[in-house]
Structure formats: C-alpha cells, structure tokens
Amino acid sequence: MSMPYPAVDGGVTAVVFPDPIVMVRGWLRRFAGLERVYLEQPANFATKLPFVIVRESGGPGVHDRVYARVRLQFEVWAQDSMESAKGAQNAAALLRAWPEYEDVWNPQIIQDPTYLPDPDTGTPVHRLAAEVSFVGEDTTILSSEGA
Known part of the structure; x- marks a missing residue:
C-alpha cells in the first residue's frame, strides 16, 4: 500500500x-x-591590506522552517593592530545593525574581536565570530518528471 503523497509534476514549494x-x-x-571581503587569504595579501576574510563555520541550521542560523568567523587583516581592531569593531557593529536594513534576524556576536596576529607573517589580525539567522523564501522547485 502506498502513501497518499501529492504528485510532484507541477513542482514542489519549499523554503x-x-x-x-x-x-x-x-x-x-x-x-x-571593509570593501575587500574574501573567502580565504588572497595571493599577495600584503598589497591588499586592509581586508576581511569571512567563513561559514556551522551553526544550528534551519529552525522553525523559516530561518536558517549560521555561525560566521571573521578575520580583519590590516597594516597595524589599531586598524585591524577598528575594522573588527566596525564589522561587529554592522552585524548588530544589519536587521534594521535587510531581512536577517537576531545577529549575535559570540566571540568579541580578539587580537591574534598571523603566526607566519606577524600581520595584525583581529578575529571575531557571530551567529545570524537568515530568512528563507518560499520557492517553487519545478519537477523534471515527465520532461
């Protein structure tokens, strides 16, 4: 006996x-x-200072089927520690203000800006981490059945 599932020939609406x-x-x-935001350290990085590296590092994932919560890690690289500190403080402030301007929810700084220079080059780096929930959007995903 098969379950009475709906047909997918018209597509599926999913978040x-x-x-x-x-x-x-x-x-x-x-x-x-903060204009230079990379996924990893760029080649010839010393000529590109200041810059930010941002990576996704997990998080609890989808909740309430409406939001997806992710953990993000940031590295602010600069010529000197004052500049990297200021960049990290600005990044944290911008994350906290973000919901006032775009459809994100409940950003939380979970690691305050911390000075941890690059061990290989001594380049000043401030690191911070945050969690942010992103709002999903109902989307119809078309079926390939019968195509």
Whole structure:
C-alpha cells in the first residue's frame, strides 16, 4: 500500500535560504575599510591590506522552517593592530545593525574581536565570530518528471 503523497509534476514549494557568505560579503562591502571581503587569504595579501576574510563555520541550521542560523568567523587583516581592531569593531557593529536594513534576524556576536596576529607573517589580525539567522523564501522547485 502506498502513501497518499501529492504528485510532484507541477513542482514542489519549499523554503530556500540565501547563501550566508554572499549575504554578509554584500553587506560589509558597502562600508569604508571593509570593501575587500574574501573567502580565504588572497595571493599577495600584503598589497591588499586592509581586508576581511569571512567563513561559514556551522551553526544550528534551519529552525522553525523559516530561518536558517549560521555561525560566521571573521578575520580583519590590516597594516597595524589599531586598524585591524577598528575594522573588527566596525564589522561587529554592522552585524548588530544589519536587521534594521535587510531581512536577517537576531545577529549575535559570540566571540568579541580578539587580537591574534598571523603566526607566519606577524600581520595584525583581529578575529571575531557571530551567529545570524537568515530568512528563507518560499520557492517553487519545478519537477523534471515527465520532461
């Protein structure tokens, strides 16, 4: 006996979440001193200072079928520790203010900006971590059955 599941020939409506890295890079790049946002250390990085590296590092995932919560780690690299500290403080402040401007929810700084210079080069780096919930959007995903 088969279960009375609906047919998928017209597609399935599901909640799709935005890419958190794309979202946070787009948000930070709008502000002075944070325009260079990378996924990893760029080649010839010393010529690109200051810059921010942002990575997704897990998080609890989808909750309430409406939000996806992710943990993000940030590294703010600069010429000197004052500049990296200021960049990290600005990044944290911008994350906290983000819900006032875009469809994100409850950003929390879970590691305050901390000075941890690069062990190989001594380049000043401030690191911080945050969790942010991103709002999903109902999307119809079309079926390939019968195509």
